[in-house]
Amino acid sequence: MSTEASAQTARPSFLSAILRNPLAGVFIALLAIFVISCLISPYFLTSYNMSVIARGLAFVGIMTIAQSALMILGELDLSLGTIGGLSGVISGMLMVQAGVDPWISIVLALVLGLLLGLLNGFLVTALGLHSLVLTIGMAGVYGGAILVLTKGVAITGIPASIHFLGRGDAFGVPVPFIVMVVVLLIALFLTLKTPMGRYMYAIGNNAAAARMLGIRVNRIRLMIFALAGMLSALAGVLMVARLGTAQPSIGQAWVLAPIAAAVIGGVATTGGVGSPLGGIFGAAIIAIIENIIVLFGVSPYWQGVVSGVIVVLAISFDALSRRYIRRDSH
Amino acid sequence: MKRLAMLLAGAALALPLAAGAQDAPGTAKKDSYRFLIVPKVVHPWFDKVNDGAQMAAVALEAQTGAKIEIVYSAPQTADVVQQVQIVESAISTRPDGIAIDLLDPEGNRASLEAAQSQDIPLVLFDSVPPEGMAIPFIGSDxxxxxxxxxxxxxxxxxxxxxxxxxxxxxxxxxxxxxxxxxxxxxxxxxxxxxxxxxxxxxxxxxxxxxxxxxxxxxxxxxxxxxxxxxxxxxxxxxxxxxxxxxxxxxxxxxxxxxxxxxxxxxxxxxxxxxQPELQGYWSVMLLWQQATGAPVPQFLDTGNAFLTKENVGE
The missing domain is CATH 3.40.50.2300 (Response regulator)
Structure with missing residues (x-):
């Protein structure tokens, strides 16, 4: 009898421990959207469709990890999409027009992304500019550079040897998705298990206080801007491999979606709060909504309304569950 | 007994004919068809394509008695990545055919190959197929x-x-x-x-x-x-x-x-x-013909009209 009683008391505390996790709300919202999608569409839970969603999620997911890291720091980079596009286009030009080995071209594109991110970080730290304002301008510069280089025309003839990076599967799992998971694991390790991660949250919460504690705020900012630039380039290169062409339009859809995904996933735009994993949950919610809208044959004129309503519902659900959890824990 | 023998003989003769009719091109039948129209972007020109597609669905329903559903799924922006995502999601629903206006032939190649590998009939309208791919296409010159x-x-x-x-x-x-x-x-x-x-x-x-x-x-x-x-x-x-x-x-x-x-x-x-209405109309017609196993032309020209103040009407 006493064992039973202790089990009964232990069970709610275990559940509330899980629910108290800040990611619980967004995860439950994701789970709910997944289950509802399974119920309303017979096509949703097929292996092909899962692979379609996973492949689509991978690119926005990588961008979301990059943007989440910056947002934890209290920064935003609106030029990440165009960094991805420009790096992708330049990798394509190197491979096709300059005859550079595809793998070397990819490495050079990643280095370019890193340097462009570093440049953004340098301008933010050295000039003391607000990252949001500065990167709106830089997005124009990088986006303009794409048009100057391509004249708006896609670069075709990307070597087939790298197509598997975007189109391929390993054990039925799309390669870009595997890349995203690896990036996520590294990002989680960096943010949760290293001093740098702690410094990022400290800077995001209060940069002045962090500086007084001896944290090299500008150095961390530069590093995160550079890494975010490199991740954007990675997404751009993977997209080039997926399409088999270097499209000038690559990255255009990666401006607001990663920020929305991060916010849905509980990453605060004010800094110091959230995790890249939450961002990925948010990105997964968006990816499923985009998929189910097509499966369900929603009129294109209603798609914006429908996806907007679902996102608002998901955020509301997250907020309500947090309130419930707080009340429960008191 | 004689009548039974004649019936059997008749049936034996009729069977191959019936079988032949079943196998003949364009004779496969279904009670319902679902065709997808994927334009370049949400745009009034493509609404006219959709109008034509709906017109063809009504005509086919009236003539064949089969239920024809047209699902119109348009990217919100003219972005090939978004279009590929829509086509790939659409393939998951196992439609009886997809008509697409390609934003970029090479960029769309992988999704078109995915549809072909799953035996989903394709038609391109207002665009040309990627090099080396045999897909019927419709449009004006x-x-x-x-x-x-x-x-x-x-x-x-x-x-x-x-x-x-x-x-x-x-x-x-x-x-x-x-x-x-x-x-x-x-x-x-x-x-x-x-x-x-x-x-x-x-x-x-x-x-x-x-x-x-x-x-x-x-x-x-x-x-x-x-x-x-x-x-x-x-x-x-x-x-x-x-x-x-x-x-x-x-x-x-x-x-x-x-x-x-x-x-x-x-x-x-x-x-x-x-003539976008004609392109939508014939897109559905060619998809339906492919779904019935009928051979279709590689290119169908819907022609151009020259509009001036004199012939544009009120």
Missing amino acids: FCEQAKIASRRLVEVLGGEGEVAIMMGVPTAPNHSIRAECHREVFAEHPGIKVVAEGIDNDSIEIAQQQAAAIMQANPNLKGWVASDAAGPIGIGQAIIEAGKQDQVTLVGLDNLPEMLEMIRSGVADSSSAS
């Missing part, structure tokens, strides 16, 4: 459509003057073909000088901004041609804003309501129009 417009502009200008070309979405094959054919016509006339080319990405707003800027930079500009349906509408608005209706000649493209209104009001001289 894009080059001829453009040449009708540029020749008309040359004629109105008397073979002399500065002109500009609006290129639409440069990665879209039909737009780039039209732009190239405009250039070819102008190159044949030494008195015509192409002083500017704009990119509007199939957006009226961008076309207006581009046209306004180009006219500012080239005060002697005498004429415009476009390579997409949104382009001439934006150019026309820019001409009105600049008050240059009497100085700049616009020969438009396609037959959107705004384009027709500009011809009526004299802002545009004329328009060389493809």
Whole structure:
């Protein structure tokens, strides 16, 4: 009898421990959207469709990890999409027009992304500019550079040897998705298990206080801007491999979606709060909504309304569950 | 007994005939069909394609008794990544056919191959297949459509003057073909000088901004041609804003309501129009024929119409 009683008391505390996790709300919202999608569409839970969603999620997911890291720091980079596009286009030009080995071209594109991110970080730290304002301008510069280089025309003839990076599967799992998971694991390790991660949250919460504690705020900012630039380039290169062409339009859809995904996933735009994993949950919610809208044959004129309503519902659900959890824990 | 023997003999003779009829091209039957239409972007021109597709569905339902469903799924922006995502998601629903207007043949290749590998009939409208892929396609002769417009502009200008070309979405094959054919016509006339080319990405707003800027930079500009349906509408608005209706000649493209209104009001001289309703109609017809196992033509020309104040109607 006493064992039973202790089990009964232990069970709610275990559940509330899980629910108290800040990611619980967004995860439950994701789970709910997944289950509802399974119920309303017979096509949703097929292996092909899962692979379609996973492949689509991978690119926005990588961008979301990059943007989440910056947002934890209290920064935003609106030029990440165009960094991805420009790096992708330049990798394509190197491979096709300059005859550079595809793998070397990819490495050079990643280095370019890193340097462009570093440049953004340098301008933010050295000039003391607000990252949001500065990167709106830089997005124009990088986006303009794409048009100057391509004249708006896609670069075709990307070597087939790298197509598997975007189109391929390993054990039925799309390669870009595997890349995203690896990036996520590294990002989680960096943010949760290293001093740098702690410094990022400290800077995001209060940069002045962090500086007084001896944290090299500008150095961390530069590093995160550079890494975010490199991740954007990675997404751009993977997209080039997926399409088999270097499209000038690559990255255009990666401006607001990663920020929305991060916010849905509980990453605060004010800094110091959230995790890249939450961002990925948010990105997964968006990816499923985009998929189910097509499966369900929603009129294109209603798609914006429908996806907007679902996102608002998901955020509301997250907020309500947090309130419930707080009340429960008191 | 004799009657039974005759019945059996008759049945034996009829069986191969029936089997033959079952196997004959175009004889496979279903009670319902679901066809997907995936345009380049949400756009009034594609609404006309959808109207044509719905018309074909009604006709097929009336003639065959089968239920025909048309699902219209358009990218919110003219972005090949978004279009690929829509086509791949659409494949998951195992439709009886997909009609697509490709934003970029190479960029769309993987999703088209995925559809073919799952035996889903395909039709391309207003665009051409990627190199080496055998997919039936429907449309007007894009080059001829453009040449009708540029020749008309040359004629109105008397073979002399500065002109500009609006290129639409440069990665879209039909737009780039039209732009190239405009250039070819102008190159044949030494008195015509192409002083500017704009990119509007199939957006009226961008076309207006581009046209306004180009006219500012080239005060002697005498004429415009476009390579997409949104382009001439934006150019026309820019001409009105600049008050240059009497100085700049616009020969438009396609037959959107705004384009027709500009011809009526004299802002545009004329328009060389493809016929989107016909493209939607025949897209569904060719998908249905493929679904029944019938052989279909590799290319179906829906023709162009030349619209002027005289024939555009009220």
